[in-house]
Amino acid sequence: MEQNKQQKRPFEKVVIAGAGPAGLLLSLLLAKHGIPSLVLEAWPALDTRLRATQYGVPATRIFRQAGILDAIRAVSIPASAFSEISWRRIANNHEKLVTLDMSCVAGHEDRMTVIPLGDLVKIMYQKAVEEFEGLIEVRFGWRVVVVGQAEGGEGAWVDVDVDLGPEEGVRRERVEAGFVVGCDGAGSTVRKTLFGHEWPGTTFDQRIIVQNVWYDGFEKHSWNGGTYIVDNDTWAMVARRGKAGLWRVTYGDVGGLTDDEYLARRPYRLEKILPGHPKPNEYQIGETNIYKMHNRCVEKMRVGRILLAGDAAHVCNPWGGYGCMSAVLDAGGLADCLVGYYEGKADENILDKYAEIRREKWIKYVDVRSRKNFDRVSKADPWTVMETDKFMGILRELEGDEEKRRAFLLNWSSIEYDFTQHYKTANVQKEEQVVDEQDLRLVR
Numbered sequence: 001m002e003q004n005k006q007q008k009r010p011f012e013k014v015v016i017a018g019a020g021p022a023g024l025l026l027s028l029l030l031a032k033h034g035i036p037s038l039v040l041e042a043w044p045a046l047d048t049r050l051r052a053t054q055y056g057v058p059a060t061r062i063f064r065q066a067g068i069l070d071a072i073r074a075v076s077i078p079a080s081a082f083s084e085i086s087w088r089r090i091a092n093n094h095e096k097l098v099t100l101d102m103s104c105v106a107g108h109e110d111r112m113t114v115i116p117l118g119d120l121v122k123i124m125y126q127k128a129v130e131e132f133e134g135l136i137e138v139r140f141g142w143r144v145v146v147v148g149q150a151e152g153g154e155g156a157w158v159d160v161d162v163d164l165g166p167e168e169g170v171r172r173e174r175v176e177a178g179f180v181v182g183c184d185g186a187g188s189t190v191r192k193t194l195f196g197h198e199w200p201g202t203t204f205d206q207r208i209i210v211q212n213v214w215y216d217g218f219e220k221h222s223w224n225g226g227t228y229i230v231d232n233d234t235w236a237m238v239a240r241r242g243k244a245g246l247w248r249v250t251y252g253d254v255g256g257l258t259d260d261e262y263l264a265r266r267p268y269r270l271e272k273i274l275p276g277h278p279k280p281n282e283y284q285i286g287e288t289n290i291y292k293m294h295n296r297c298v299e300k301m302r303v304g305r306i307l308l309a310g311d312a313a314h315v316c317n318p319w320g321g322y323g324c325m326s327a328v329l330d331a332g333g334l335a336d337c338l339v340g341y342y343e344g345k346a347d348e349n350i351l352d353k354y355a356e357i358r359r360e361k362w363i364k365y366v367d368v369r370s371r372k373n374f375d376r377v378s379k380a381d382p383w384t385v386m387e388t389d390k391f392m393g394i395l396r397e398l399e400g401d402e403e404k405r406r407a408f409l410l411n412w413s414s415i416e417y418d419f420t421q422h423y424k425t426a427n428v429q430k431e432e433q434v435v436d437e438q439d440l441r442l443v444r
Contacts (some may be wrong), residue, residue: 010341010348011013011178013037015158017144017190020047020115022327023183024124024138028066029335031132035342038161038175039128039136042143042184046125048118050210050289050322053241053248054226057409058416059325062332063113066284069124075089076115082240084225087392089382090234090272097230097386098395104406111409116241117324145172147180147193149304156180156305181307181334183327186294188312194303199368201296204317205255208293209262212241212286213249213270221275228319228377230385234272235377237319239370246286248320249273259290291350293317295371297362302355309334314362316405319373320364322415329416330358336419345423353422361415 014030016023019041027037055063063069083106086099128136141163143187149156157176164171180360182190191199218240225237229251236251251269253262267280274283297314301307312325317323337354340346386392398405 010344011155013177014338015040015156015175015177015180017147017158017180017182017188018184018310018312019043019121019125019138019140020183020185020310020327021052021121021124021324022312022331023181024121024128025062025066025328025331026181026309026335027128027136027138028068028124028132028182029062029332030338031128031344032067032137033339033388033432034135035338036135037137038177039138040142040144040158040175041140043142044163046118046121048121049118050116050212050248050287052117052120052318052321053114054239054321055115055325055328056321057110057112057412058413059108059328060113061416062328063284064109065332066124066125066127068127069109069113070283071127072113072115072120075119075123076113077240077242079103079111082112082114082225085227086225087228087230087385087395088343090229090231091382094227094275096231097382098392099399100395101399101405102225102409104402105409108410112401114239114241123267128163143182144189147182147190147306149306153304179307182312183331184312185308186311186315188308190268190306191308191312193204194300194306194308195298199296199298201294201315203296204293204374206252206293207255207257207262208250208252208291208318209266209269209288210248210250210291211266211288213247213273213274213283214245214286215247215283216245217274217276217278217282218245218247223275229273230377230380231272232379232382234269236269236273237377238273241378262290293374295367297359297367300355301359302371307334307351307355309358313359314366316362316366316370317374319377320370322370326358326362326366326415333358333417333419340420340423350419350422354420357417357419361417365415 013036016027016037019039023039027039030037035408063072083103084099084101087097088094132146143161143388145161146159155176155178157174158180160173162173182188184190229236238249241248251273271277294315300312311329334354337350341348390406398408
């Protein structure tokens with residue numbers, strides 16, 4: 001017994017670059033197995049900009065595993081307030097093309113989660129500091145500037161610029177660990193250290209304008225849940241985001257303009273998108289962000305003792321909600337692999353499995369489907385899309401069959417993967433029940 005207690009672990013701690021959803025979620029999942037982590041965040045506080053807000057069944061399963069699902073449910077939008085997703089065209093007073101009624105899974109523990117990413121990250125951070133003191137340490141104002149590996153491959157390190165304030169300036173410090181994980185977003189220093197500016201993929205010409213909107217016309221016109229607007233000129237995602245008429249409106253525009261020019265065009269866009277076609281004095285606009293869109297993925301998600309997860313490894317356009325979903329699944333998969341190695345249930349090669357399979361999932365499914373989703377709203381003919389788009393036909397068939405609709409919403413997705421099947425002690429391999437098209441999450 002004493003010998004087992006003193007058994008040497010293959011590594012002592014993990015350094016995680018980035019206190020976003022991937023980094024904090026990974027730290028929580030590791031802490032549940034007694035693995036210490038140090039989370040280094042370049043920003044002085046948590047990032048609460050307008051980003052993801054809606055997470056499908058695969059993410060919900062990971063949230064439950066991390067022990068944060070109850071806290072999320074306590075503050076998220078109730079299922080009754082987000083009971084459907086519809087596809088509409090602007091003509092004929094936003095005529096519905098097809099609707100996915102989600103009331104059939106309203107009571108299921110794995111149902112969709114709807115909460116702004118900023119609030120979700122706050123929940124993760126609160127759990128980290130309150131329940132895992134001594135296992136999780138988060139340091140703000142610690143900017144990773146370069147990463148490297150120890151001689152012999154027995155560990156990794158990061159050099160960090162520590163912000164000491166306006167009077168003392170910045171101090172350079174080195175932090176060592178068994179592994180370094182880059183969860184530091186699309187501008188990842190960890191990725192750039194490994195690969196420079198090589199990041200295969202596409203940057204789209206268009207921009208997306210994301211804003212919180214308070215407008216009582218949604219209720220007056222019986223809009224519920226979320227809506228995709230299919231239109232070649234003004235394609236959009238509109239989704240309920242809170243009480244008192246708060247909705248998130250995301251729409252696309254041409255590239256090449258200044259932020260002021262985009263905002264000057266906004267009244268025209270919103271008049272077309274919002275039900276009732278209101279003028280600017282009929283609604284209120286809150287926080288606004290303007291983003292570029294990319295679909296990119298690294299060639300490798302592991303280089304020795306340095307790994308990548310989430311947006312540091314891959315990014316995609318927001319149509320379908322695959323960006324944050326992939327980050328959550330990366331964190332869950334990498335945690336399972338690190339835990340298996342730490343506990344002696346797997347050898348270090350399981351980390352190669354993580355890198356290969358999570359990248360394969362992105363290439364084979366996320367990239368392809370997110371591009372299809374984008375094309376569906378922005379390029380398809382809104383008058384013929386129901387006849388020409390296979391996925392829209394699937395949704396039409398589901399409208400009248402609650403049992404099939406429930407299975408569609410809850411099935412094991414093709415972007416999920418159970419890495420514990422590669423543990424030495426694994427007895428049962430989870431069968432992947434693939435959902436060919438599960439691109440229903442409205443995230444901006």
